[in-house]
Amino acid sequence: MDVSDFLRGSVPAAVHSAGVDLVDLRRWELAVARTRGQLLRRVFDASEREAAERAADGTWTPERILGHAFGVKEGVVKALGGLPPGARLCDIRVAIAADRPEPSGRQVQLHGEPARWAARHRVELTAGTRDLGDDMAMAWVVAHPAATTETAR
DSSP: OOHHHHHTTTSOSSOSEEEEEEEEHHHHHHHHHHTTTHHHHHHSOHHHHHHHHHHOOSSOOHHHHHHHHHHHHHHHHHHTTSOOTTOOGGGEEEOOBTTBSSOSSBOEEEOHHHHHHHHHHTEEEEEEEEEEETTEEEEEEEEEEOOOHHHHO
């Protein structure tokens, strides 16, 4: 399967900007272990960490789930053209479903400076992740025009 197969139907027709990130999950898990979880506390808020704990199963560890979510956050930073001054990665919240640790589509909520950037540019974000095998993951984010009452009709 190539990238276009799993993006088909997920990417909006009009695109303002986009970001893609590859995550080496082995290196991510080593970084989490080396920092004794401090990295997770700096990048993810408590609700994201708790959701990853609930979603973990025999195959997906909380660290692996959060590795995918980290890729989405990095993709958001790229779609924004960089992290706005005063912003932190915790201002980007990635939804983690308890029943599907690796859904193709992920909800992203922006807070603080990233939310103000999205409002100024009148965009919403669509994101997703994909496990590529060999402990690699790909995350993608597309900023697209926000749906309004007129465009939603």
